Amino acid sequence: MTDLSTLYDAILSGDHKTARSLAQTALDENTDPKSIVDKYMIPAMDEAGRRFEANVFYVPELLIAARAMKAAMELIRPKLLENHVEPAGRVVVGTVQGDLHDIGKNLVASMLEGGGFEVIDLGVDVSPEQYVAAATEHGANLIALSALLTTTMPGMRAVVDLVKQSPAAGDLKVMIGGAPITQTYADEIGADGFSDNASGAVNEARRLVGVTAA
C-alpha cells in the first residue's frame, strides 16, 4: 500500500501532479476515499492554513496547496458521491452588491473547498436576493460575504436582515469578512460569524455548521 503521508506532503508543498498521481494510486488500491480526504488531504490544507496564519505561508503557497488539493479531489469526489459521502457543509460565497473586488472572496472559497466544504461561488456584486436564492436552491448551511469597501459594507447588513426575514432560509448562517470588516461590525449587524483571514474563515465555517476539523 502507498504511504499516503506523501499525499499530505504533496498537497502541503503544492505539488499538484504528485498529489493527483498519489490520489489515483490510492483509489486503485481500493483505499476508502473518505479516509484519504479526512486523514491526509484536509489535514494538509489545515496545516497550510496554520502556516498562513503564522506568516510562514503567504498567498501563493496557500493557492498552490489548494490547487494540489483540487487536483486530487477531482479524482476522489466522484467516489465520494458514489458512496453518498456528504461535504462538511455547503457554503454560498460572494462579494456584496456594488463591490467588484474578489481577491479575498476567491481565497476564502479555495480554503473552504480545501477544508471539505462544497462552495457555490456567486462572484462579485451579488444582491441579497441572489445570496438567499442560491442558498435555498443548493441547500446551503452558510453564506459567506466579502466586502473590500467601506462604502459597500452596508450591503452585508441587508443580507443578514433578508436571511432573518426569509422563512425559507431556516437555520442558514451568515459569516462576513474583508479588509474593513471587524468583529465589532459583525456583532453590530447581527452576522453569525467573522474572520479576518482566509484560513480563519474555514475554522469559523466549521464552528457555524457544527463540524470539527478532521
Place this chain on the structure above:
Amino acid sequence: MDGRVSAPREDFIRALERQPPAGRVPHFELVFFLTMQAFGKVHPSHRSYHQWDQMEEKERELHRRDMAGLFIDTARRFEHNAIFLHPNPGTLAETLRMIDLVRELSGDTYFLMLHGDATFGIPNGAQLEAFAYRLADDADGVKREAQQMVDNAVRRAEAISQHGGLDGFALCSDYCFNDGPFISPGQFSEFVTPYLVQLVSAYRDMGFYVIKHTDGNIMPIADQLLEANPHALHSLDPQGDVDMAEMKRLYGEQVCLIGNINCGLMDTGTVEEAEASARYALRHGMPGGGYIFSTSNCIYTGMPLERYERILDIWRAEGNYAA
C-alpha cells in the same frame, strides 16, 4: 493665512529630500475623486473618451484644458503642494500635452508626478491564482516579464525626461494586504525588489523624484522597499497596522514618510476618531521634517468631503513648524 513660506513645489521637494523643514507641512493626495461635489465636474479618470480620436482637435483641446484646470483647481482649493496627473487618454502624447498644459496654467507652482510603477503588485482576483501558479511553475518566465516591464517603463521615462516639465513618479503597485505582503519576503526579494531597485535607480539617474506607494502591512518588506532607495514611502496604512511613530523611528533618517491618516476612520469612524488619526500622523511625522501630510490612500469616491475638510483644518492649525 497660508502657512507656506515658499512655493508649494519647493516645500514638497524639501520634504522629499528631508531637508530642515519650515512653514507648514506639505500636503497632497494621490487622487481627489470628489470633483463633482467640489467643482461640479467629473473626475478625469472617470471620463470615457472612447471617441477621442473622432473629435475635432479643437474639442480635444477643450477637454485637455478642462482636465488640466480641474487638477489645478483641486490643488489650489485643498492647498496641495503636488499634482498627481492622471492623463486621459493615457497615451504618451497626451501625457506630455497634459504636463505642458498644467505647467502653462500654473507655472512651477506645483510638483508634478505621474504613475511610474512597473513591478508586480497584487494581481486582481481573477489573475491571482494564475500568478501564484506561475511563481511556482515558471519562475524564469516571471522574471523575464518583470525585466521587460522595467525596461518599458524606463524607455517611457526617458521620453518624458527629454520632453521636460515632470518632477517625479509615484509607484503605485500595491504589494500588501492588511496582514502582510501578497508574496513572502523571500519571493519578494526574488520577483520584485531587484526590479524595483532598477526602476528607482533609473528614475533617479534621470533626475526624477520617486514616491513608492503601497497599501497594507508593509513591515515584513519595509527593508526591501528602502533598499530600492525611493525618496518617499506613501500610504503607511494604519489599517495594515503601520504606525507613523514606529516608521519615523525605524526609517525617518532614510526616507520621507507620507500618509498614515486612517481612510477607514475618515469614512466610517467618528469625527473624533478621524481627527485623532490626523493629529497622530502630524505629531509623529513632523519632527525633523521628511514628512508629508496625506491620507492612507486617497480621497476616494464615497468618502464624505466634510471629513477631508475637517482634517485639513487640523493640518492648517497644527501642521506648522516653528519659525
